[in-house]
Amino acid sequence: MSIVIIFNKRNSIPWEKELAKLLPNEIIEVYPNIKNKEDIEFAICWKPEKNILKEFPNLKVVQSVGAAVDHITETQEIDDNIIISKIVDTYLTNDMFEYTLTAVMAYIKDVNYYSINKCKKDWKPKYYKRINETKICILGLGEIGSYVGKRLAEIGFNINGWSKSKKDIKGINSFYGKDNLYNAIENCDILVNILPVTEETKDILDYNLLSKLNKGGFLINIGRGEHLVEKDLLKLIDEEHLYGASLDVFRNEPLDADDKLWDYPTVTITPHIAGITNVESASKTISENYIRMQKDEDILHRVSLAKGY
Numbered sequence: 658m659s660i661v662i663i664f665n666k667r668n669s670i671p672w673e674k675e676l677a678k679l680l681p682n683e684i685i686e687v688y689p690n691i692k693n694k695e696d697i698e699f700a701i702c703w704k705p706e707k708n709i710l711k712e713f714p715n716l717k718v719v720q721s722v723g724a725a726v727d728h729i730t731e732t733q734e735i736d737d738n739i740i741i742s743k744i745v746d747t748y749l750t751n752d753m754f755e756y757t758l759t760a761v762m763a764y765i766k767d768v769n770y771y772s773i774n775k776c777k778k779d780w781k782p783k784y785y786k787r788i789n790e791t792k793i794c795i796l797g798l799g800e801i802g803s804y805v806g807k808r809l810a811e812i813g814f815n816i817n818g819w820s821k822s823k824k825d826i827k828g829i830n831s832f833y834g835k836d837n838l839y840n841a842i843e844n845c846d847i848l849v850n851i852l853p854v855t856e857e858t859k860d861i862l863d864y865n866l867l868s869k870l871n872k873g874g875f876l877i878n879i880g881r882g883e884h885l886v887e888k889d890l891l892k893l894i895d896e897e898h899l900y901g902a903s904l905d906v907f908r909n910e911p912l913d914a915d916d917k918l919w920d921y922p923t924v925t926i927t928p929h930i931a932g933i934t935n936v937e938s939a940s941k942t943i944s945e946n947y948i949r950m951q952k953d954e955d956i957l958h959r960v961s962l963a964k965g966y
Contacts, residue, residue, distance in 0.1 A: 658698045659684035660947060661691060661713070664722075665704040671936045672701070672722070679944035699947050704728040710735070718742060718950050720943050722934055724749060724801060726960050727854040727881065741960040742946055745800055748935040753879055754805045756931035757849055760903035761809070763925075764847065764875045765791050769901065773922050786846070788813045792871075794845040796861075797852035797880065798824045798831070799966065801932075805851060817841045821857075842869040850880040853966035864889035873900045879931040882907035891917060894924070905931040 660676070660683060662669045669687050676685050684696070688709070691697065697713040701720045710716060710733045721729055721743045729741060763769060765786040774781055791814055795806040798820040810816045810828030818829040819841035825831065832841035842848060848870055852858045862885040867876060876899065878885055885904070893899040901923025907916075910929055918924050946956050960966060 658951075659686060659693075659696045660699045660701065661686050661688055661697045662701045663688040663703070663705045663709060665706060667703045667722075672940065675936050675940040676701075676944060679940055680947060683947070699950060701943060702729055705732060707732045708734060710739075718946060718956060720946060721960075722939060722943075724932065724934075725853065725881065725966075727883075727965065730960075730962065730965060731854075735962060737962075740950075740956050741962065742956050742958050743960055744934055744939045744942060745958045746935060746938050746942065748938055749932045750801050750804050753801050753851070753932040754808045756879060756905065756927075757805050757877060758809070758812075760877045760925070761791070761793065761814070761847060761849075764900070764903070769923055769925065789815070791815065791847065792817065792845045793847045793849060794819065794842045795829070796841075796848065796850045798826060798829070799851070799853070802849075802851040803829070805849065817845060839866070839869050842866065844871060845869075845874070846871050847875045847877065849877045850884055852880045852884060854881040854883050855965040859883050860886050862886060862890070864892060867893050868898060870899065872898055874898070875900050876902040876904075878902065879905045882910070887916075887918060890924075891921065894921060901925070903927070905929055 662672055673685055673687065694713050695715055698715055698717045700710060700713065700716055701722060703722050710719065716739055718740045719729060724743055726741055726743050735741065767783050767785055770783060793809060793814050794817040795802050796819050798818045803826050806816050806818050806829045807826060816829045817832060819832045819838055821833065823833045850862060867890060876890060890902060894901060903925040905927045906929055912926065918926060942957060949956055
């Protein structure tokens with residue numbers, strides 16, 4: 658048996674080196690340089706080309722090197738007997754919190770506003786918000802979302818959270834179920850999206866939902882680009898209902914040069930860097946899952962194909 662790394666527009670060399678240290682007796686190959694595809698039982702993936710996994714008839718486990726698996730489930734035909742796993746990593750989770758905190762603080766202290774005014778040499782003080790005056794809604798209370806919400810609550814922010822199923826998380830006023838989605842967002846100043854992509858959550862950040870935020874509100878999207886209806890966000894900014902947004906994920910990455918988002922000064926664009934997988938710590942999870950597969954033990958952070966996360 659052997660392991661294959663299938664990366665699309667991502668450097669595989671650091672992963673090869675780290676996994677070779679942890680699994681010195683195993684064969685680790687990088688697609689498309691495979692000696693015998695029938696020997697492959699464990700695939701490590703990032704945005705694989707459509708239906709590549711069909712080339713490996715004896716595949717048992719597909720390991721994402723990120724916290725999301727939609728880049729696999731939406732491009733591959735996965736047999737029911739194949740296990741899909743994702744990375745759950747303390748470095749990644751904390752990085753997502755730090756990104757969110759940075760975006761939140763920049764918004765409530767008007768950093769973007771003053772940056773715009775500096776370019777115009779315009780001295781114009783503005784009243785700012787305080788932490789305890791700011792209400793935030795977190796969409797998605799999985800491992801990352803619940804951690805982000807708890808940490809923000811500890812700082813003193815007022816936190817609502819919404820999830821598909823009921824959650825009980827200290828410091829978070831929890832809402833759940835489709836019927837309570839708008840209730841979770843109403844009277845909030847900031848909406849932080851950390852949802853997984855499923856058929857139910859695609860285009861969830863539309864005009865109707867975003868308009869439930871308070872006037873002058875702000876969107877932070879660190880979920881997936883497929884969640885956001887961009888034209889609806891820009892319409893609400895044009896109507897001055899929303900102030901702006903901090904966007905780290907997009908439907909097309911890199912973001913097209915002619916995308917209208919570039920033209921909006923109150924929309925901050927970052928190149929999918931809110932949480933970058935730590936190669937060393939993630940490789941430990943991957944090597945552990947490979948060993949578990951060999952021993953026919955439960956795989957860590959297994960994903961439900963029915964749920965999509």
